[in-house]
Amino acid sequence: MRATVLVRPKPGILDPQGQAVETSLRHLGFEVADTRVGRLVDVELQTDDRDEARALLERMCEQLLTNPLIESYEIEFAGA
Amino acid sequence: MSSVGGRPLIPVVVFPGSNDDRDAARALELLGAEAPRVWHTDESLPAGTAAVVLPGGFSYGDYLRCGAIARFSPIMRAVTTFANDGGLVLGICNGFQILTEAGLLPGALRPNASLSFVCRDVPLTVAAADTPFTSRCEAGQDLTIPVKHGDGCWFADEELLAELEAADQIALRYAEGANPNGAVADVAGVTNADGNVFGLMPHPEHAVDPLLGSTDGALILGSLVDAARLSLAAAV
Numbered sequence: 001m002r003a004t005v006l007v008r009p010k011p012g013i014l015d016p017q018g019q020a021v022e023t024s025l026r027h028l029g030f031e032v033a034d035t036r037v038g039r040l041v042d043v044e045l046q047t048d049d050r051d052e053a054r055a056l057l058e059r060m061c062e063q064l065l066t067n068p069l070i071e072s073y074e075i076e077f078a079g080a
Numbered sequence: 081m082s083s084v085g086g087r088p089l090i091p092v093v094v095f096p097g098s099n100d101d102r103d104a105a106r107a108l109e110l111l112g113a114e115a116p117r118v119w120h121t122d123e124s125l126p127a128g129t130a131a132v133v134l135p136g137g138f139s140y141g142d143y144l145r146c147g148a149i150a151r152f153s154p155i156m157r158a159v160t161t162f163a164n165d166g167g168l169v170l171g172i173c174n175g176f177q178i179l180t181e182a183g184l185l186p187g188a189l190r191p192n193a194s195l196s197f198v199c200r201d202v203p204l205t206v207a208a209a210d211t212p213f214t215s216r217c218e219a220g221q222d223l224t225i226p227v228k229h230g231d232g233c234w235f236a237d238e239e240l241l242a243e244l245e246a247a248d249q250i251a252l253r254y255a256e257g258a259n260p261n262g263a264v265a266d267v268a269g270v271t272n273a274d275g276n277v278f279g280l281m282p283h284p285e286h287a288v289d290p291l292l293g294s295t296d297g298a299l300i301l302g303s304l305v306d307a308a309r310l311s312l313a314a315a316v
Contacts, residue, residue, distance in 0.1 A: 013235065014262060016195045064152075067145055067181065069188045070235060 001048050002078040003057055005065055008038035010072050041065055050077060087114040088130040088308035093159070095120045095150045095178075100136035100285060104172065107285040108133065111298060111305045120153040130308035131168035132159055134175025136228075136283055146189060146231045147177030156182060168212055168311060169277045170304055173229055176269075176279030185272055185279045186244055187236040192229070193262025199228040201294065202282060203255035204268055208248045211271055212307030213278040216299040223252075223296040225282040227260055232281040234263040234270070241265055247273060252280055 009015045015036050022035035043060070045053050054075060061073045090113040094101045101117050108115035115133070116126060125132060140149035150156070156178070163169045163184050171179040179185040192198060201224050206217040217223070236244065241264060244250055252269030259266045261281070269280030284297030 012237075014190065014193060014233070016191055016193050016262075020195055064144070064148060067148070067188050069237075070190060 001045050001050070001053055003043050003045060003053060004076045004078070005041040005043060005057060005061060006038060006074040006076065007041065007061075007066050007071050008073070009036060010070055013070050038071075053077070086309075087112055088305060088312050089114050089116070089126060089128050090131045090133060090305070090308055091116050091118045091126055091129055092133045092135055093118055093120060093155055093175075094135070095137065095139035095153060095174075097139045097141055098135050098137035098174070100172065100174075100283065103283075104133050104135045104285040107288040107297065107301050108305065110288055111302045113305045113308065118155060120150070120155050122158070123154045124158050125155075125162060128312075129162065129167070130312045131170065131304055132162060133304075134159070134169070134171040134178050135285070136173035136175060139174055139178065142174075142231070145177075145181065146174060147179075147181040150174075150178045151182040160184065163272075163277050166274065166276050168304065168307055170213060171277075171279035172283055172285065173227075173232070173281055176281060177231065179277060179279045184277050185270060186240060186249070187234050187264075187267070187270060189231050189281075190233040190235050191231050192233050192260070197228070197230040198232070198260045199226070200260070201226045202260050202268075203258045204282060204296075205253050205255050206251070207253050208251040208271075210248075211251050211275050211278060211303075213269075213271070213300055213303050214251050215303040215306060217303070222255065223299065224294040225284055225287045225297050225300075226294075227282045229261070229281055232261040232263065234261075234267045234281070236264055236267075244270060249273065249275075251278060252282075
């Protein structure tokens with residue numbers, strides 16, 4: 001099954017990329033109050049069991065996909 | 081073989097994308113160490129290793145997060161065991177990033193607040209001189225050492241920072257008003273709780289020759305060579 005991991009800088013962490021995007025959006029005339037930039041990772045898993053997939057993805061996030069000190073994550077499944 | 085003619089053995093790890101390994105090895109040899117370069121796929125450190133240096137560069141292209149992939153290199157298992165046994169480990173720039181990702185040093189390194197790559201000499205202040213990496217300095221001493229990085233903004237939350245400050249683990253800070261990357265509390269270098277692992281963003285290996293300006297980097301690397309020599313003497 002296919003899953004998407006959304007990785008975000010935790011609240012309170014300085015996000016200069018988000019700030020730069022926000023400034024550019026303002027220059028384009030968009031009224032935005034805040035912009036944060038994260039990362040998404042699409043993962044194709046061997047298993048079709050959603051609980052097993054979630055457990056695997058959580059381990060992937062803890063070991064490699066995120067740095068828990070500065071990033072939070074959310075797991076989404078295709079078609080959910 | 082634990083040393084060559086009294087020269088402590090301080091291997092420098094080479095990851096794919098490391099680019100300061102030669103400078104680090106040359107500086108260490110200039111300061112009296114034997115500094116062979118070891119490859120990231122090696123599963124053990126050379127017999128008699130007295131200290132290890134993780135050099136600067138862009139290991140694994142800085143993919144995902146700086147240092148995030150390198151920490152899983154085979155050699156890092158050996159480095160982690162070495163560090164956990166009290167062995168001296170120094171991480172410079174990308175090496176610092178790898179050590180934080182590996183959990184051997186506290187905090188994390190984020191993109192510079194300016195989003196610009198900075199490459200210049202920076203003034204620093206030694207905050208703790210009683211470490212194996214700063215023993216040739218005095219507390220409060222000013223140093224000038226170059227930085228060159230895009231991801232040097234060290235971060236720790238308030239709680240962690242207070243803990244590290246109370247334990248005197250912030251060994252090196254950017255001088256007031258000279259923080260090049262937005263690092264929390266002007267932190268330029270930090271040790272682990274036991275004091276045997278140290279990481280810093282500035283490049284001491286680029287500041288050991290008067291021809292290139294400052295020789296203040298020799299104080300950091302020379303301290304490490306002294307400590308490596310002592311650890312060998314203690315092991316005999």
